[in-house]
Amino acid sequence: MHTPAPIGRTPAAADAPPAVVHLLGGTRRSIRLLGLIGMALACAPLVVRSEFHLTFMTLALYSTLLGSAWNILGGFGGQYSFGHAVFFGLGAYTGAILQVHAGLPAWTGLLAGSAIGGAAGAALGAISFRYGLRGSYFALVTLAMAEVFRIIANSVPFTGAGVGMMIELRSGPADLQFESRQGYYYFALALALVALAVSSWVRHSRFGAALAAVRDNEDAARALGIDATRIKVAATALSGSLMAAGGVFYLQYFHYIDPMLVFGPAVSVEALLGPIVGGLGTVLGPLIGAFALALVSQVATQALGQAPALSMALYGVILIVMVTFLPRGLGRLRLRRGRHA
Amino acid sequence: MLELKDVSKRFGGLAAVDSVSLVLQEGRIGALIGPNGAGKTTCFGLMSGFIRPDQGQVVFCGRDITGWPAHQVSREGLVRTFQIVQPFTGQSVLENIAVGAQRRRSRGAAIAFAAEVAARVGLGEELAKPAESLPIAGRKRLELARALAAEPRLLLLDEVLAGLNPAEIAEVVPLIESIRAGGTTVLMIEHVMQAVMSLADEVWVLAHGSLIAAGTPEAVTRDPAVIEAYLGPGAAARLAQPT
Ligand SMILES: Nc1ncnc2c1ncn2[C@@H]1O[C@H](COP(=O)(O)OP(=O)(O)OP(=O)(O)O)[C@@H](O)[C@H]1O
Ligand SMILES: [Mg+2]
Numbered sequence A: 001m002h003t004p005a006p007i008g009r010t011p012a013a014a015d016a017p018p019a020v021v022h023l024l025g026g027t028r029r030s031i032r033l034l035g036l037i038g039m040a041l042a043c044a045p046l047v048v049r050s051e052f053h054l055t056f057m058t059l060a061l062y063s064t065l066l067g068s069a070w071n072i073l074g075g076f077g078g079q080y081s082f083g084h085a086v087f088f089g090l091g092a093y094t095g096a097i098l099q100v101h102a103g104l105p106a107w108t109g110l111l112a113g114s115a116i117g118g119a120a121g122a123a124l125g126a127i128s129f130r131y132g133l134r135g136s137y138f139a140l141v142t143l144a145m146a147e148v149f150r151i152i153a154n155s156v157p158f159t160g161a162g163v164g165m166m167i168e169l170r171s172g173p174a175d176l177q178f179e180s181r182q183g184y185y186y187f188a189l190a191l192a193l194v195a196l197a198v199s200s201w202v203r204h205s206r207f208g209a210a211l212a213a214v215r216d217n218e219d220a221a222r223a224l225g226i227d228a229t230r231i232k233v234a235a236t237a238l239s240g241s242l243m244a245a246g247g248v249f250y251l252q253y254f255h256y257i258d259p260m261l262v263f264g265p266a267v268s269v270e271a272l273l274g275p276i277v278g279g280l281g282t283v284l285g286p287l288i289g290a291f292a293l294a295l296v297s298q299v300a301t302q303a304l305g306q307a308p309a310l311s312m313a314l315y316g317v318i319l320i321v322m323v324t325f326l327p328r329g330l331g332r333l334r335l336r337r338g339r340h341a
Numbered sequence B: 001m002l003e004l005k006d007v008s009k010r011f012g013g014l015a016a017v018d019s020v021s022l023v024l025q026e027g028r029i030g031a032l033i034g035p036n037g038a039g040k041t042t043c044f045g046l047m048s049g050f051i052r053p054d055q056g057q058v059v060f061c062g063r064d065i066t067g068w069p070a071h072q073v074s075r076e077g078l079v080r081t082f083q084i085v086q087p088f089t090g091q092s093v094l095e096n097i098a099v100g101a102q103r104r105r106s107r108g109a110a111i112a113f114a115a116e117v118a119a120r121v122g123l124g125e126e127l128a129k130p131a132e133s134l135p136i137a138g139r140k141r142l143e144l145a146r147a148l149a150a151e152p153r154l155l156l157l158d159e160v161l162a163g164l165n166p167a168e169i170a171e172v173v174p175l176i177e178s179i180r181a182g183g184t185t186v187l188m189i190e191h192v193m194q195a196v197m198s199l200a201d202e203v204w205v206l207a208h209g210s211l212i213a214a215g216t217p218e219a220v221t222r223d224p225a226v227i228e229a230y231l232g233p234g235a236a237a238r239l240a241q242p243t
Helices: A011-015 A018-024 A026-047 A051-074 A085-100 A106-130 A135-155 A181-204 A206-216 A218-223 A228-254 A259-263 A265-278 A285-304 A310-325 A330-339 B040-048 B070-075 B093-104 B107-121 B136-149 B166-181 B193-199 B217-222 B224-231 B235-240
Strands: B002-011 B014-024 B029-033 B055-060 B078-080 B154-158 B185-189 B202-207 B210-215
Touching (some): A018 B093, A026 A181, A051 A181, A051 A228, A051 A265, A181 A228, A181 A285, A218 A228, A218 B070, A259 A265, A265 A310, B014 B055, B014 B202, B040 B154, B193 B217
Antiparallel strands (some): B002 B055
8 A cells, every 4th residue: 555656557546545446446346247237138038938937027127127216216315205106107108198199109209208207307306305305205295296197197188088098009119019028128128227327327426426415414415515405306307217218118018008007006116116125225226126026926926826916915015024124125135245345 | 704794593582693793714713612502503504504594694705695505605615514423324434525525526536535535634544434333533533524525615613522532632633723724714613622722813702692702712711701601600700719
């Protein structure tokens, strides 16, 4: 540590204490890890031949997207939303309306849906955080918002009201519909990787450091010049935008949406459960959580059959177990030792 | 540098700060002293934008900053610390300080600068530790380091010496002097009179929300009104009598 800096290297890097080197290297390590995971998942269809298993992985990746979206606000930002379905539904309905009423291709729905999800996030964040809502009050406002939009979608004509909306079956990458299971798998993988990359950026960027500061001590953050409201609004927008992309994926995958399916509480629960199980405020937590949950519900379905409210009841039990015994999530089991090293 | 003009703040029926006016010149170390509950921390809150005054003006570097939000006051160069330390729990010492440093820096530069500041306040060996694992003296240093990393023009220190033992105090006192020597104006709230005497150019004494004395440390500690505020009515007279 006290040897002179070798020529050609910046003194700061050469003399830097290990903790500095470790923290500065975070971005690079994260990109490398995500690259490896991405490559492994991209190669998976070469090994995983059965449609059943590929569908399982597709839905787990879709769940990773939802979890990552929620985790940006809930995990990195510490603002727990119980109504992320509001963004999901807005994305899904935007996609459906553009395709059904305007005849536009699905990719425009993905872009417009994400944009509207982001705008809705900014608006909801601005309303909530300007007035200092926190904790359970914020959670309740989000929950109420999702319900309000569910009721609106149930009532107005251009959403098909309670009947829901069906998109035309058309195959082709521009329509974001695929004949093969592989097509949907790669669509879900691409979206999940974008969400993970955004999470990694949040984890290691200046923005993310400000967001974590607000989460961990808002007064201290403000004293250091951080505009807490603006940071939280931005995180809600980012989170809402990714969540809306999840809604568009749902639409393209199932071709049919109705108010309960996309604005209902089940979506909100799916979004928050993955990160809580996998590790709140970590990049990989939502991925680990999504695959773990997909596995558990698969096993449960095979053991107990398809009971209507089974998954919700199961999720409830998992949530209680996690919060009681592993509040830091599965992902932290392994990472904990290295975290502060 | 900093001027309070007739500033007041009430909490319900209690006048926590009552028509306080003071002027702190650039490049000096000022001290705000007074018995418990006198309104010192409330004064810091009023200066730094955490509390909005009911009345009066706060002027910083010629600008009326009354009613500005706290983050904006901080960006202007007026940075406070907290009497009850407020670490970012769950984050390392280095991460904590880097938040202070990142206002005008990229994340990478903020981390590098944070390590320098940590070394300066004596936290150079604790960079990787979680903030909450530090003993009280370490947390006070962290509070100071984080504010220092924001490179304030005026630093408000709220009892950074409280809870420190004499050896630790002897380390931090020269550090505060060096902060001033580096061009930062300092206003400190302090109960440790030995530190006030050795550091402060000017002292304001607050009791029950009102300023009761102002001047050099020597003059203020001889002021009968100050002695009575601390020790009760009649105390000055009793002390003056040889026993
Ligand atoms: N947010 C608040 N709401 C109501 N009363 C408050 C609030 N903050 C402070 N007070 C009251 O205002 C008075 C001044 O408090 P303040 O914290 O400013 O005193 P202080 O001089 O910093 O005291 P200490 O030396 O104990 O830190 C006290 O009586 C306190 O109880
Ligand atoms: Mg105080």
